[in-house]
Amino acid sequence: MGILNMTPDSFFAPSRLSSPDDALETARKMARDGADILDIGAESTRPGSQAVLEDSEIAALIPAIEAIRDEMPQIPISVDTRRAKTARLSLKAGADIINDVSGLELPCESQEMVSLLCETGASYVLMHTKGTPDVMQQNPHYDDFWADLFNFFEAKIESLLRAGVSRDRIILDPGVGFGKRMEDNIEIVANIGEMRKFGLPVLAGVSRKGFLGRIIHLAGLESQATPENSLEGTLAVSALCAEEGVQIIRVHDVKENRRVVETVSRIKEFRHE
Numbered sequence: 001m002g003i004l005n006m007t008p009d010s011f012f013a014p015s016r017l018s019s020p021d022d023a024l025e026t027a028r029k030m031a032r033d034g035a036d037i038l039d040i041g042a043e044s045t046r047p048g049s050q051a052v053l054e055d056s057e058i059a060a061l062i063p064a065i066e067a068i069r070d071e072m073p074q075i076p077i078s079v080d081t082r083r084a085k086t087a088r089l090s091l092k093a094g095a096d097i098i099n100d101v102s103g104l105e106l107p108c109e110s111q112e113m114v115s116l117l118c119e120t121g122a123s124y125v126l127m128h129t130k131g132t133p134d135v136m137q138q139n140p141h142y143d144d145f146w147a148d149l150f151n152f153f154e155a156k157i158e159s160l161l162r163a164g165v166s167r168d169r170i171i172l173d174p175g176v177g178f179g180k181r182m183e184d185n186i187e188i189v190a191n192i193g194e195m196r197k198f199g200l201p202v203l204a205g206v207s208r209k210g211f212l213g214r215i216i217h218l219a220g221l222e223s224q225a226t227p228e229n230s231l232e233g234t235l236a237v238s239a240l241c242a243e244e245g246v247q248i249i250r251v252h253d254v255k256e257n258r259r260v261v262e263t264v265s266r267i268k269e270f271r272h273e
Contacts, residue, residue, distance in 0.1 A: 001035065001036070001037040001038070001039050001078065001203070001248050001249065001250040001251065002026075002027075002030035002033075002035035002037070002038050002039065002251065002252075002254045003015055003039055003041075003207065003250060003251065003252050004017055004023050004026055004027065004030075004038060004039065004040045004041070004064070005017060005041055005042075005044070006018075006023060006040060006041065006042040006060040006061060006064055007041070007042055007043065007044045007052075007060070009044045010044045011044070011208075011210075011227055012207075012208050012227040012228075012252055013227075014252070015252050017064075019064075020063040020064045020066075020067040021067070023040065023064035023067060023068060024064070024067045024068055024071060027068045027071075027072060027075075028071075028072075029254075030254045031072060031075060033254040033255035033258060034254055034255065034258030034259075034262075035075070035254045035258070036075075036076070037075070037076045037077070037078055037097070037248065038068060038075060038076070038077050038078065039077075039078040039079075039080050039097075039099055039250060040061060040064055040065060040068070040077065040078070040079055040080065040090075040095075041061075041079070041080030041081065041099075042056070042057045042058075042060035042061040042064075042080075042081075043057050043080075043081065043082070045080075045082075045101050045178075054083055054085060054086065057081065057083065057086050058085070058086050058089055061079065061081070061086065061089075061090055061093075062089055062090065062093045065077060065079065065090055065093040065094050065095055066093045066094060068094070069093065069094030069095075070094075076096045076097060077094060077095045077096055077097070078095065078096065078097035078098070078099045078125070079091075079095040079097070079098055079099065080099045080101070081098070081099075081100065082100055082101060082102040082106060082109060083109055084109050084112035084113040084115075084116050085112075087100070087113065087116055087122075088116055088120075091116075091120055091122055095122075096122065096123060097122060097123040097124070097125065097171075098113070098116075098117070098122055098123070098124050098125065099125040099127075099173075099203075100113065100124065100125060100126070100127065101127050101129060101173075101175070101178060102127075102129065103126065103127050103128055103129040103152070103156065103175070104126065104156055104159070104160075105129065114159075114160065114163045114165065115163075117160070117163075117165045117169065118163060118164045118165055121166065121169065122169065123169045123170075123171060124160075124165065124169055124170055124171065125171045125172075125173050125203055126153070126156055126157070126160070126170055126171065126172055126173065127172075127173035127174075127175045127178065127203075127205075128149055128152050128153065128173070128174050128175040128178070129175050129178040129179050130178065130179025130180070140179045140180060140181055140184070142184065145184050145187060146187070146191075146194070149174060150197070153172060153198060157170060157198065157200075167200070170200050171200065171201045171202070171203050171247075171248065172195060172198060172200050172201070172202050172203065173202070173203040173204070173205055174188045174192065174195060174202075174204075175205075176188050176189070176204070176205060176206045176209060176211075177205075177206075177209045177210065177211070182211045182214060185206075185209070185211040186211065189204075189206065189237050189240060190240075192204060192240070192241060192244050192246060193244040193245075195246075196245075201247040201248060202246050202247055202248070203246075203247070203248040203249075203250060204237070204238075204241045204246050204248070204249050204250065205250040206234060206237045206238075206241075206249075206250075207234050207250060207251040207252045207253070207257075208227040208228075208230040208231065208233075208234055208252055208253075209227075209230070210225065210227075212230040212233030212234060212237070213225035213226050213227060213229045213230045213233070215233060216229050216230070216232070216233060217229070231253060231256065234251065234252075234253065234257065235256060235257060235260050238251065238257045238260050238261055239260050239261075239264050241261075242260070242261040242264035242265055242268075243264055243268070249261065
């Protein structure tokens with residue numbers, strides 16, 4: 001899954017796009033480099049970010065989705081949004097998947113979002129989070145991290161199924177970086193195979209996130225922890241995800257990550273049983 005950010009403030013500056021033409025050009029390159037899905041968002045959800053106005057989000061997203069869909073009718077498009085209205089208009093413009101980082105935790109949006117899923121049959125990425133982006137990294141705490149994660153997914157999946165959302169439309173994202181400590185993020189990556197217990201596709205969104213830069217920094221290999229220093233860490237995680245059979249890997253650098261995944265997948269074919 002290739003990331004297209006229609007925002008001026010996404011945490012990884014080279015991923016920022018300012019126009020539908022920029023989005024289309026990037027989408028073309030990502031498709032050539034091996035992207036299977038394109039994920040388009042117009043609201044930064046980095047730690048500490050403030051919500052954008054709904055109208056601004058829609059104005060940035062819809063023309064980009066329409067431009068990509070017109071030229072690339074076959075590639076699945078995911079819309080990265082927490083808002084039901086934005087999701088609805090994005091589906092009309094040609095999107096196929098709703099990638100919602102709210103975890104259905106926004107009371108003013110969750111009911112309408114579920115209704116939209118029932119009405120349209122769109123696929124839905126359900127992500128674990130703890131708090132909204134502006135406050136989620138203010139001393140997050142878990143008494144039992146994995147119990148919290150699993151209880152969250154069990155409850156939300158049951159709620160979606162009860163509402164009439166088809167199970168085969170649900171994708172799970174453990175939410176690396178969303179209300180997590182560094183050790184929680186590493187726990188997720190190290191044990192991402194645990195997500196198989198739900199029998200649903202898993203999305204790993206780890207690309208260039210802060211804890212990867214901190215690992216390199218703490219190892220004494222960089223003077224600062226920055227997204228720009230995190231490509232190799234991202235590739236290492238993508239290799240681990242390929243090893244564990246994670247179905248969707250969301251990345252900024254499609255070419256490099258796709259080559260890692262293909263290499264790991266090919267090597268696994270020669271393993272002795």
